[in-house]
C-alpha cells in the first residue's frame with residue numbers, strides 16, 4: 001500500500017528530515033530484520049503526536065508506535081502505514097516528588113528503561129533493579145509488563161498516561177489497569193473506543209528510598225549474571241517465548257528438546273540460552289518465523305506444551 005498523497009505531503013511539510021519514506025525496519029529492530037514501512041516518523045512532543053494520529057485517522061491510515069524495536073519481529077514485507085518513534089520531550093524523566101519514604105518519578109514513554117534504572121539508582125530510589133539489562137523503552141516495558149523472576153513493571157507502576165485517538169490524554173491509576181504476565185490491558189471505559197491499547201505517553205513510578213551505593217552494587221551483579229547467561233553481543237530480541245510457568249521456563253524446554261544451536265538460514269538458537277534467537281549476520285524475518293514454528297512444533301511434540309511468543313510480530 002502507498003500512503004494517501006495528502007497525508008504524505010503533510011508528513012513532508014511537518015516533519016521534513018524527521019520522516020523517512022519506505023524506511024527498512026531492519027535498521028530499527030534489534031534483530032536487524034524487517035522490510036520497509038511506508039513512513040517512519042520521529043515525533044518530538046505530545047502535540048505533534050496527537051496531530052499525527054488525527055491526520056492518520058482522517059485518511060484511514062494505520063500507525064504503530066514502537067519503542068527501541070527490541071522486542072519486535074517485523075516481516076520481510078514490512079509494515080503498512082506509519083511507524084512512530086518517540087524522541088525529545090517524549091524521552092524525559094521528571095525531578096521526582098517525594099515523601100518521607102518514597103519517590104514518585106514520571107518517566108516518558110520514549111526514555112530507555114536502562115537510563116531510567118540508572119538515574120533512579122543514582123537518586124537512591126529502590127525497586128527498578130528487576131529490570132537491569134532489559135533493553136527497550138519505558139513505554140515498551142509498560143505495554144508488555146516487562147520483567148524477570150525478580151519483578152515486573154506492575155510492581156512499581158502507580159499511573160500510566162495514554163494518548164487516546166478520540167479522548168485525548170488520559171491518566172489511569174493502577175487499579176484501572178489490568179497487568180498480566182507480559183501483557184497490559186485496561187479496565188476502563190476508554191478501551192471501548194479502540195481495539196488496541198492507546199499510545200502510552202508516560203508512567204508514574206513509586207519507588208522506595210534506599211542507599212544509592214547498595215542499589216548500584218546489586219545492579220552491577222545482576223548485569224554480570226545477564227552477560228554470563230545471555231548472548232548479549234549478537235543481535236537478538238531478548239527471550240523469544242513467554243515462560244509457560246516458572247517451573248517450566250521456555251529456555252529449559254527448548255534446551256531439553258535438543259535445539260540449542262539449531263539454525264534456519266541466518267537465524268540461530270543461542271548456544272548460551274535456548275530462549276534467545278540470534279541473527280548470525282544475514283538472517284531474514286522469514287528465517288526467524290520458520291525457526292519459531294520449528295521450536296513450537298518440536299516442544300509441543302516433546303512436552304505437549306504450546307509456547308507463546310513474547311516477541312511481538314508485526315507486518
Ligand code: EPU
Pocket residue numbers: 134147148149150226229237238239240241242243249250251252255272273274275310
Ligand atoms: N535454562 C536451561 N537452558 C537454557 C536456558 C535456561 O536449562 O538454555 C534453565 C536455567 O538453567 C534456569 C531456567 O531455565 O534453571 C530459567 O532460565 P533463566 O534463569 O535464564 O531465566 P528465564 O526464565 O529464561 C527470565 C526472563 C528474562 C530475564 C531472565 C534473567 C522471561 C520470559 N524471561 O529468563 O527476561 O533476562 O529471567 O532474570 O521472563 C528478556 O530478557 O527478554 C526476558 C524476558
